[in-house]
Amino acid sequence: MEKLINFKSSLLGAALLGTMVILPACVTINIYFPAAAAEKAADKIIDDVWQLKDGQPNGSEPTVNTKEPTAPAK
Amino acid sequence: MKKILFGLLLVSGLLASQLGMAAADLEINTPAISALQNSMQNRHGQLASFYTSGAIGLTKDGLIAVKDASAVPLKDRQSLNALVAAENADRNKLYKEIAAANAHPEWEAEIRSTFAQRWVQKAQSGWYYQDASGWVKR
Amino acid sequence: MSLSYAIVVTDTYLQVFIHLKAILMQPLAKWIGFCWLMLACISAHAVSQVSISADRIEHPQFDAQQVKLALTLNKSPILQIKTQVKAKADKDWAQLNVNCQVSTKIQTGRWDCTQGQFKTSRIDIPFDLQISRLYTQGVPDVIAGIHFKNAKYGDEAGLHAIEQFTGDLNINAKQQGEAWLWQTTVDWQKGEVFWQPFYVAEGGHKFTAKGRYENDLLSFDTTRLTMAKVGELALEGQLRTSDLKLINLKANLPSLNLATAYPLLFKPLLEKTAFNNAEMEGKVSLKVDIQDSEVKTFDLLLNDVNVADNNQKFAFYKLNAHIPWSYDTPQNVSLNYESGELLDMPLGNTAVKAEVNRYAVTTPNIRLPILDGALNLSDVSAARVGGQWVWHLRAEIEPISMAELSTSLKLPRMEGLASAAIPLVTYNNGKVTTDGNIQLKLFNGVTTISQLTLQDPLGNTPKLNADIIMRNLDLGDLTRTFSFGAIEGKLDADIANLQLQNWKPVNFDAAIKSSPGKYPKKISQRAVENISALGGAGAAAAVQRSVLRFFEEFNYEKIGLNCKLRNDICYMSGVESTAQGYVIVKGRGIPAITVMGYNQTVGWADLIGRLKRVTDSNSKPIIK
Structure with a gap:
């Protein structure tokens, strides 16, 4: 799941280490797969396919969501 | 206190910039994805009552399956099966297309599992979905 | 015990x-x-x-x-x-x-059973049973009949179900030495059956069978299944009962009504093919010979069959075919249709002859007339490998007039000719690949399409990839065809890495520029306005509008526009770059007109919208 990025600068590596110490909960974020963005994209498509947004006609025309659903906070 | 606050701000800023890339939107506006979306949206008109009656449910792998065909009159079971097959073909293509549109074909499995969760999250109450133990009513 | x-x-x-x-x-x-x-x-x-x-x-x-x-x-x-x-x-x-x-006499006695019922939560079979004979002269010789009244059956998943079934089952079985001689009739009078993937809405069908049962082998001869409104199926063969293996089977469907048989029998079997949503009519006859559970030979005849896809992707009319097949010996197949359509392209009278050798089909030549030209396929060979069809062929297009083709493809009417010579076309895993060039003679110039690949052409996500090179297109013809303001001159275009999804572009590197050489180069006032309009707010003619009004047309030195399409964004550039933007039309002489573009990135949808507005507004006065 997680792969470590090769940082050229050890300074940045140290900075990252610092953030790890302070916010250990964030360490497991998979930088290779944008989970939040994928969730947002999925929600957008599902809302469209299932016509979940209020006030939208049930026509066959594809609807474009003007408001994007906010991704739930992790 | 100020110092700590500033430090936290700095760190969160750093993090945000790190995550900035990952938080960018996924590309889902390709003609192939819209075509699939359209086709699924049209089909949903026919599938909706089958979800409600429990004839079909959402599976763990982001697809749908016939859960209890006996909830459907005999004459509609053939079209039910055809609808499920067509929907699954579209869903499989959709996950693949999203991965391809973002130039990461290897993301297909993760996109599929993201969708699997979101379909269930957004399902109406009374619809069925599959978890590790089997069919569950939402 | x-x-x-x-x-x-x-x-x-x-x-x-x-x-x-x-x-x-x-x-x-x-x-x-x-x-x-x-x-x-x-x-x-x-x-x-x-x-x-x-x-x-x-x-x-x-x-x-x-x-x-x-x-x-x-x-x-x-x-x-x-x-x-x-x-x-x-x-x-x-x-x-x-x-x-x-009956008190057990040997020959009659059993007359009524009010029989077999019932579970999913099954309810009310029945009457009559046994009119059990023995003849001490030898088992059973005559029995069961009458079902509104019987109901369903398996747990609901994939096999019978409802309101009323009918009779009659059996006669007689022991003869080691063997049993049997015959049976099933009269399905009423009832609905769903037996995945088949569905039969109503009764009126009859099944009769006769045969022998000996040493684990069930032989049947003169077995007949008559399906109301569909046709009759005759069977004979042998089944091993221990493992239900078909030792041999001869099936004969002498005359099947395709209009009723298609939804009943073929549609469910073709669910995953392009033929799953079509209307069919005509007569079909089929003979099949199976040995050791494998098809040995079959013989399929299509008689005046019409096939039309409900999504208008294809259609064939007056299709006649004789398709024999044998596992052991190569067979000659013939097929012809009077007319047809494929993705809006009209197909003319076509006859195909081919040789079928087990899982491979070959034919030296197929000529598909299209409008006034034809598509010639030669050295065609197709084979089924690992459950999928793989084929390759050589293709040539005998010149087709573009005027007719463009009209039938619902494009603006274009003059010219389409022709092609493609040394190798292959189809593998749902993808058509070409090795060679398709040449279109359009607008007095030459258009060459190469590296053409096509994926899922009949599905809902068709994809096309190609490189297109156009040389010396007559701008006069081109601008008239697309109702753009008149431009005189010649144009070269290179569209590399073109990618269409669902027939809409998602990727390309396009470069359009004036062809080299000497020829008149004039651009009308209207064309200048239109090009400016394409640029949106960011583009403007670099001449005073007042000056522009005095002249109907202008001379130009060169025209050029590049668009690199990525993720719905067109990255634009022109014939020259300036500090603020890029030059689309570079003027010459007096009055010199220069059209500049300032937007380096334009949304593709915006651009198409603008182009449509321009051509629409221009085409209206022409219609009048």
Whole structure:
């Protein structure tokens, strides 16, 4: 799941280490797969396919969501 | 206190910039994805009552399956099966297309599992979905 | 076999309690025989009713519990059976009730059972059973008939179900030495059946079969299935009953009505192909020969068949074909149709002859007339490899007039000719790849399409990739065709890495520029305005509008526009770059007009919208 990025600068590596110490909960974020963005994209498509947004006609025309659903906070 | 606050701000800023890339939107506006979306949206008109009656449910792998065909009159079971097959073909293509549109074909499995969760999250109450133990009513 | 029982004899009533711990009966007859023995003994006494009950009976194939047999003894004895039964593998018990009038002569006697019922939560089969004969001269010779009344059956998943079934099943089986001679008829009068993937809405069908059963081998000859409104199927063959293996089978469908047979039989089988949503009509006849569960030969005849896809992707009219096939010897296939359509392209009268060699099809030539030209396919060879078709061929297009083709493809009418010579076209894994060039002679220039690949062309996500090179297009023709303001001159275009999804562009590197050479180069005032309009707010003609109005047309030195399309964004540039933007039209002489573009990135949808507005607004006065 997680792969470590090769940082050229050890300074940045140290900075990252610092953030790890302070916010250990964030360490497991998979930088290779944008989970939040994928969730947002999925929600957008599902809302469209299932016509979940209020006030939208049930026509066959594809609807474009003007408001994007906010991704739930992790 | 100020110092700590500033430090936290700095760190969160750093993090945000790190995550900035990952938080960018996924590309889902390709003609192939819209075509699939359209086709699924049209089909949903026919599938909706089958979800409600429990004839079909959402599976763990982001697809749908016939859960209890006996909830459907005999004459509609053939079209039910055809609808499920067509929907699954579209869903499989959709996950693949999203991965391809973002130039990461290897993301297909993760996109599929993201969708699997979101379909269930957004399902109406009374619809069925599959978890590790089997069919569950939402 | 171990059993314990107690017999209590009272004056008029006799009760037999049998506790069968585990009766492993081979023939059920032993059990019945035992009962009869009991009855025979009892009848000597003055008894009017006999009841036998058993807690549980076990048999290798089935279990029974709460077995209650009640025999009322008078002139015509009645045997009442109430029991719960289930097959060994099942979880749920089924209730079986039946009342039978029993003849006292067991050997030739008649059993007349009414009010029979077999019932579980999903199954409810009310039936009447008649056994009119069991033996002839001591040899088993059974004649029996079951009448079902509104029977209902359904499996757990609901994939096999029968409802409101009314019909008759008649059996005649006679022992002859080691063998049994049998015949049966099933008369399906009424009822709805869904047997995945097939669905039959109503009855009126008949099945008759006759044959022999000997040493695990079920032979059937003169077996006939008559399906109302569809046709008749004749069968003969042999089935091994131990593993249900078809030793051999000859099936003959002499005349099938395709209009009714397609939804009933073929549509469910073609669910995953392009033929799953079509209308078909005509006559089909089919003969199949199966040996050792493998098809050995078949012979398919299509007679005046019309096929039309409901999504208008393809259609074939007056299709006639003779398709023989044999596992062992190559066969000649012929197929022709009077007319057809493929993705809006009209197809003319076509005849195909090919050789089929097991799983490979080859033909030296197929000519598909299209409008006034034709598509010539040669050295065609197709083979089924690993469950998928793979084919390759050489293709040539005999010149087709673009005027007609563009109209039938619902494009603006274009003059010119389309022709092509493609040395190799291959189809593999749903993808068509070409090795060679398709040449279109359009607008007095030459358009070459190369590296063309096509994926899922008949599906809902068709994809096309190609590189297109256009040389010396006549701008006069081009601008007239697309109702753009008039421009005189010649144009070269290179569209590399073109990618279409669902026939819409998603990627390309396009460069359009004036062709080299000497020729008149003039651009009309309207064209200048239109080009400016394309640029949106960010683009403007670099001349005073007042000056522009005085002249109908201008000379230009060169025109050029590049668009690199990525993710719905067109990255634009022109013939030259300036500090603020890029030059699209570079003027020459006096008055010199220069059209500049300032937006380096334009949304593709915006650009198409603008282009549509420009051509729409221009085409209106022309129609008038």
